[in-house]
Amino acid sequence: MRNLYLITKEDLKNLVKNPMWVFYGAVFPFLFVTILGFLGKDGYGKEVTSFDYYGITLMIYSILSSGMTSANAFMEVTIQKPNMRIVYAPGSEKNIYLSKIIASFLFTFGCHLIDLMLLCGIYHMRIHAIPQILILFALTEIFSVALGVMFCCIFKTEAMANQILGVVINLLAIFGGLLFSLDGYGKVIRTISYISPAKWLVKATFGLIYDHDYSWFYPTAIGMVFAIIVVVAICNKTFRKEDCIC
Amino acid sequence: MLEVLNNDWKRLLEEKMYLCVSIALTICSIVAAIVLTNTMQTKGNIAMVVTDQSANTSLSKKFSSSPYFHVSKMKKAPLESDMVQNRYDAIVTMKEDGSYNIKTIKSDDMKKMIVGALNNPDSYVPSNDKDREIGTNIMGYMMMFVLIQGLFYARFFAKDKEEHIIKRVVTSPIAFRKYLFGHATFILGMIFAPTFAVILIAKILGVAIGFSLLTYALLIAVLSILATAFALFLNSFFCVADTANMIGTATITLTTILAGSFYSFTKKESVLDKLVHLLPQKDFINYVNALEKGHLSRNIELQFIYVLVISAIFFLIAVMKTKRDYVYR
Numbered sequence: 293m294r295n296l297y298l299i300t301k302e303d304l305k306n307l308v309k310n311p312m313w314v315f316y317g318a319v320f321p322f323l324f325v326t327i328l329g330f331l332g333k334d335g336y337g338k339e340v341t342s343f344d345y346y347g348i349t350l351m352i353y354s355i356l357s358s359g360m361t362s363a364n365a366f367m368e369v370t371i372q373k374p375n376m377r378i379v380y381a382p383g384s385e386k387n388i389y390l391s392k393i394i395a396s397f398l399f400t401f402g403c404h405l406i407d408l409m410l411l412c413g414i415y416h417m418r419i420h421a422i423p424q425i426l427i428l429f430a431l432t433e434i435f436s437v438a439l440g441v442m443f444c445c446i447f448k449t450e451a452m453a454n455q456i457l458g459v460v461i462n463l464l465a466i467f468g469g470l471l472f473s474l475d476g477y478g479k480v481i482r483t484i485s486y487i488s489p490a491k492w493l494v495k496a497t498f499g500l501i502y503d504h505d506y507s508w509f510y511p512t513a514i515g516m517v518f519a520i521i522v523v524v525a526i527c528n529k530t531f532r533k534e535d536c537i538c
Numbered sequence: 539m540l541e542v543l544n545n546d547w548k549r550l551l552e553e554k555m556y557l558c559v560s561i562a563l564t565i566c567s568i569v570a571a572i573v574l575t576n577t578m579q580t581k582g583n584i585a586m587v588v589t590d591q592s593a594n595t596s597l598s599k600k601f602s603s604s605p606y607f608h609v610s611k612m613k614k615a616p617l618e619s620d621m622v623q624n625r626y627d628a629i630v631t632m633k634e635d636g637s638y639n640i641k642t643i644k645s646d647d648m649k650k651m652i653v654g655a656l657n658n659p660d661s662y663v664p665s666n667d668k669d670r671e672i673g674t675n676i677m678g679y680m681m682m683f684v685l686i687q688g689l690f691y692a693r694f695f696a697k698d699k700e701e702h703i704i705k706r707v708v709t710s711p712i713a714f715r716k717y718l719f720g721h722a723t724f725i726l727g728m729i730f731a732p733t734f735a736v737i738l739i740a741k742i743l744g745v746a747i748g749f750s751l752l753t754y755a756l757l758i759a760v761l762s763i764l765a766t767a768f769a770l771f772l773n774s775f776f777c778v779a780d781t782a783n784m785i786g787t788a789t790i791t792l793t794t795i796l797a798g799s800f801y802s803f804t805k806k807e808s809v810l811d812k813l814v815h816l817l818p819q820k821d822f823i824n825y826v827n828a829l830e831k832g833h834l835s836r837n838i839e840l841q842f843i844y845v846l847v848i849s850a851i852f853f854l855i856a857v858m859k860t861k862r863d864y865v866y867r
Contacts, residue, residue: 312781312784312785316784316785316788320788320792323792324792327792327796327810328795328796330810331796331810334645335644335645336643336644336645337642337643337644337645337646339643340621340622340643344622345622360784360787364780364784368778368780369700369778369780447555447556450780451693451696451697451779451780451783452553452556452559454780454783454784454787455560455686455689455690455693455783455787456559456560456563458686458783458787459563459567459683459686460563462567462682462683462686462791463563463566463567463570466570467570469623469624471795471800472800473623473624474574475583475623475624475625475626478608481573481574494623495619495623498619498622498623499617499619501619501622502617502618502619502622503617503618503619505617505619
């Protein structure tokens, strides 16, 4: 446990120190919402503004993209040698990927919390049932971070994991209707879009905010917990300490 | 130049899993683009609330058979969260005396359109200016994935830099232009071939794709050139492949959505709108749209040339930057 704590602390320091990751985690989502919010302003009336819509959907998109950060934190060139040291050190080698999951979760969730606060403060984004939404977002964050690590464990190289992750996330986002709404496309597409976890998240979150409806919250949260368990189990299965030797 | 090309190809074959996964993802994303386009998109999804059977007048019957709207009749109004998620664009409540009440979170244009359709349901035809046709939609949806693929295949160049192989290249007699051009040809081919193949298969299967195959070949080629040039440009600035990748994916996603590849934003005559025209994706999609609708003007042809020019500039900067970094003077 103590080992895990120490490694996590170092990983977190490594993440916070890199300006590129801080940009990607904190500045990019805010910029994204701001630009799209301003551009889409005319399409919305007074009751619900474009920021209310894009604020939620694009934050979910950013949360799903945080797998990129964890993939970087896991197998970046500068981190390969420290990883190798941990392999040779006494203690469990599982700490290597567990610490990356925890550290990137803390880092990206912190960034996204700041973003959410800024959005609520500056654009008066409508939000309700804050604890439930935070639980949902935190679970998704763990899921996507673990997904990034899982891709690294499967493909062994970070570059490949990152590129594939980029396409997978975009496909999930499009089928979940995050980037543009799919509801105009008829029944078949609407049914297909429920495959994407992004769709459940959007539905649960908007249900909580606008209808105070909890019926989608519990299944989505339980589904996320289940998905996290599956992803971490795959990490556990595919992670080999030999891959860390460079 | 051919050696570089050949070498890249051999290196790619060494990583078969990588090749398979990236081609599979390409096919997935383009199939998704075609599928999304071929399902008909209506002007709006409307929930018609008829609480009382006597309110079910001829007006509501005529309106619900309108080809431009997808009208679902229901007894109870849908939840507000469904409206926010764009499941329904508006809720029309029919009253017993034949009057109606429209509720929407969208702009006034939407409301006007519905009022127009309700007032004379028989002869109503909405304005089609903003609608895109099939070919434009397919190009728009696949644009983001095609551009991201450039980063996929530029990784051998990135690896050359990361592992300092490029320093050995410098000492060999090959010219820098040729070295980068070899990489560029490789990336271009790798983007173009699978993308065009999917379109070709779709055409053979008889799916409506809008343009002729030749036009598609040309358009995809131009898009691939842009993707290649941008990928090389970005990679020439970073020595670590992953940094370039991450920044590239983020920039491409943001700018492509901004350029209105999925749907065009309606804001007019603002500074931001003019700035958006600086993005080559915007000019490209404008050109495709005009080409499909058949009103090409000189201005739009200039926009098309702009895409090529900016690709050339990206490539030149990439050459100059790498030259400055690695050639000793």
